[in-house]
Amino acid sequence: MLSIAVPYLALIGGILFLSIGTSFAKTLFPVAGAMGTAALRVGLSAIILLAVWRPWRHDFTAKDLKGLALYGAVMGLMNLSFYLSLATIPLGIALAIEFTGPLAVALFNARKPIHFVWVVVAAAGLSLLLPLDGNVSTLDPVGCAWAAMAAVFWALYIVFGQRVSHLPSGATVAIGMSVAAMVVVPVGAVSAGAVLLSPQLLAMGVLVALASSAIPYTLDMIALKAIPKRTFGVAVSADPAIGALAGLLFLGEHLTALQWLAIAAVMTASVGAVLTTSRNEKPAQPVADNDSEALSVKQAA
Numbered sequence: 001m002l003s004i005a006v007p008y009l010a011l012i013g014g015i016l017f018l019s020i021g022t023s024f025a026k027t028l029f030p031v032a033g034a035m036g037t038a039a040l041r042v043g044l045s046a047i048i049l050l051a052v053w054r055p056w057r058h059d060f061t062a063k064d065l066k067g068l069a070l071y072g073a074v075m076g077l078m079n080l081s082f083y084l085s086l087a088t089i090p091l092g093i094a095l096a097i098e099f100t101g102p103l104a105v106a107l108f109n110a111r112k113p114i115h116f117v118w119v120v121v122a123a124a125g126l127s128l129l130l131p132l133d134g135n136v137s138t139l140d141p142v143g144c145a146w147a148a149m150a151a152v153f154w155a156l157y158i159v160f161g162q163r164v165s166h167l168p169s170g171a172t173v174a175i176g177m178s179v180a181a182m183v184v185v186p187v188g189a190v191s192a193g194a195v196l197l198s199p200q201l202l203a204m205g206v207l208v209a210l211a212s213s214a215i216p217y218t219l220d221m222i223a224l225k226a227i228p229k230r231t232f233g234v235a236v237s238a239d240p241a242i243g244a245l246a247g248l249l250f251l252g253e254h255l256t257a258l259q260w261l262a263i264a265a266v267m268t269a270s271v272g273a274v275l276t277t278s279r280n281e282k283p284a285q286p287v288a289d290n291d292s293e294a295l296s297v298k299q300a301a
Helices: 002-026 029-053 062-086 091-098 100-107 113-129 141-163 169-197 199-224 229-236 239-251 257-275 291-298
Strands: none
Touching: 002 029, 002 062, 002 091, 002 199, 002 229, 002 239, 029 062, 029 169, 029 199, 062 091, 062 141, 062 169, 091 100, 091 113, 091 141, 091 239, 091 257, 100 113, 100 141, 100 257, 113 257, 169 199, 229 257, 239 257
């Protein structure tokens, strides 16, 4: 019984660690800023993942390295955009907006009428969430724009992730995060300056990297060995709600009833897209058929 429960406990643990780690990362914004915190998270995550997976043990072709470079560059831009969105909008809302990226990929080649229903549901959720009427009293439009940009990069991340999905998953994530660090760390270093070298901040950055990258990715790998990809996809669709709860508990971010309804709409569209796409259909899903690509749903936060 315990062996059956372990993968599901790992899945739940991965989701919780990711939300808590991102919440903790946001507390560093007053010291390091959004870009500086992103640099700490991505840079230290790269070091940890390189030490764990040691990708230099594998032989990669020039084509593989080119694919990994695109994969990592988009990963870095996705992380940077997401952290910039967190500077001005709540975590749960940023996740809900960003989650439309993989949802768009999942529905891009929609073949069933029900798939268009999920497009409408997601669009309705966003219309409730975004300040489309010009009322910016509750949400910062710049923060929403950064979250939307992160959604675009997340969609591209999945596309490029598919192209390297034949490579070893651990090595792929490690190299991808290393390339991402090359994109994000210089930007964060220029923005935050020498404060990033503070021993106390570096120590907190290690905690962020562990909680938001190393631990959840490891737990996800355990979960993906035994849990069907469809089940994984449905569970991960709860990320915006979990993020909103983490924001409430750890950051004091209170959402309105309308914002909760919007998050629920995006989650419903994501779950519906996964459940109504049969296993023999080709459209890309938020969770794909390779472990490293499946982790794409967890890279952003």
